[in-house]
Amino acid sequence: MNRGMLLVAATAATAFATGVAEAQVTVKLGVLNDRSGVYSDIGGEGSAVAARMAVEDFKAAEKGLKVEVVAADHQNKPDVGSNIARQWYDQDGVDVILDVPTSSVALAINQITRDKNKIFLNSGAASSDLTGAQCSPNTVHWTYDTVQLANVTGGAMVRQGGNTWFFLTADYAFGHALERDTAAVVTKNGGKIVGSVKTPFPSNDFSSFLLQAQASKAKVIGLANAGGDTVNSIKQAAEFGITQGGQSLAGMLVFVNDVQALGLKTAQGLVFSETFYWDENDATRAWSRRYGERMGGKMPNMTNAGVYSSVLHYLKAVEAEKSKDPQKVMARMKATPTDDPLFGKGSVRSDGRKMHDAFLLEVKKPEESKGPWDVAKILAKVPAEQTFRPLAESNCPLVGKS
């Protein structure tokens, strides 16, 4: 074959290849979360359902996108999670990994995604390192983070009059960080920290710590812990009648599912923060009802909603680019403002932080509730700029370069 013919053949082949690509882009989304352990209620199947709903609502098939959703269980173990992620990226052709609660697993996936040049849309993890010291051009941290939790719960509580605080802190790195960040916010807003106590992690018996908190006469008792510790401390606080005694209980990391599981009788008066509440407006209610139909009546939490919202925004970017090239899609996602029925209008910042408003919620009294999932009322809505870490304070190396 002479050179001319080769050139023609090559051009034809390229043209053909692009033609096919334009006709149909195939995208594979992998929902990686805890499906069997302590966080399965928060992410689990619910996040997979949310991802599938996003694909359907986007009408991907009509727009020439072939989207497949797969799901796996990382069992909250970083090695299991990173093994699945590598296999998904290397062998199974997964383009995007979604959700990933548990910070240690999320940080591992963050690194792998960067090495393999794919996309990681995190919804379930709390660590603000994902958009801080360990930020990556391939990651968007969608739903919430520790800075936001501290800012909303700490800041808004003080503004509501809860200006003296006592902390119950789980005695490990996460608990310490949560206490430190929240205490800083409280002091900045003019509040005062009257004391704190470190509780062994994990713990079943909080009674002596709660008595100390009660004796401190602080207006707010901050629970700088997570998961089982939070649930146990809330239950025992109810037994001591702490909220009835005029003190408020502020959970730093509480999901609406936790409240529902605890029951209003136990959890009433607890203050917590989420970036999405199903009963906020008509749009969120309508979506949540559709979600509930598929999940046996369960209402979504912010993690599930975040997965839905992130998939929608990603698919829009893929449609606009007519390609799934990670760099192009990420650039498009950061350039385009986000808009969906769940989080409203927002944006994706250069450090990978998705910006949206957050809520300060209070658990209702049993007599105020109109249904099994009518668990909280919105005390305050905090604008995105006041809730997430400002870019000026960011230690992310990407900031300022783009």
Added chain:
Amino acid sequence: MANASIAIEPPLGAVKREPRGTAAFHRLIFVGLAVLLLVGPFLLYPVFLMKVLCFALFALAFNLLLGYGGLMSFGHAAFFGMASYISAYSAKVWGFPPELAILSGTVVAALLGTLFGALAIRRQGIYFAMITLALSQMVYFFSLQAKFTGGEDGIQAVPRGRMFGVLNLANDLTLYFVVAAIFMFGLLAIYRIIHSPFGQVMKAIRDNEPRAISLGYRVNQYKLTLFVLSATLAGLAGATKAIVFQLASLTDVHWSMSGEPVLMTLVGGLGTVFGPIVGAAVIVAMQNYLATLGAWVLVVQGVIFVVCVLMFREGLVGLAARLLKRPL
């Protein structure tokens, strides 16, 4: 727990004369295993195989202690996890090349093993298991609190680096062959230990400690040596795993990690040379390929475990050994 019955039951594969040709047969298995290791990465996903090999080495180290010394340790996660922390930390923060990182992890595990062993071998049976568990819980607590381990987040983004300055481990296949070589080294070392005069004495102690004492053996020295050897090899596995997965986390020092090699060894075959390898392959494959089933993984794992214990108590390889009428 299974350990109580293990301590009381006459040990599986008690010292008997090996039938003729066993050594040659084992040589054949080693060759077969080497061939499998060579073609493996071209058939299966290399990272998955590396995980199997790391856990197989871990289970082998555990089996060395339980199967040949009759010492049920419930604290092996301490050696595995601490080695993985040291290996990850030295590679990431001090910039050690991988071979030195793995070596330093292994050395720390050996030191830790000496310390733990010196205390634990003073008691037998369930008390021995409880002491090891208690000590490993201390290591867990230390890892949770210490600054260098990164608490909940662990040590992330560990560089794989270049082995001996030439082998680029960022390539999965290159790394695989390095891990396979480490695994083979561990397996051969264990095989050698078991079949050495030292190993014979260990089996004698396992089968009848008072008799070994009456024959003039310093039983505690033997036990301590075996404990340290087992801890060192478990450390080697943990240190290698840190380089493979580029992370070290609390999972590796958690007590449930001490249970993994127990499960693998029992499924594969307690007191057999090759059993833990098969057990590790079965358990890791289940965790990996059934990950999509969610909560059902644990159920399936439980059912398999129950079936194993009911149908063939000597494990998969133990069953094969009985059918072949040869120790494996």
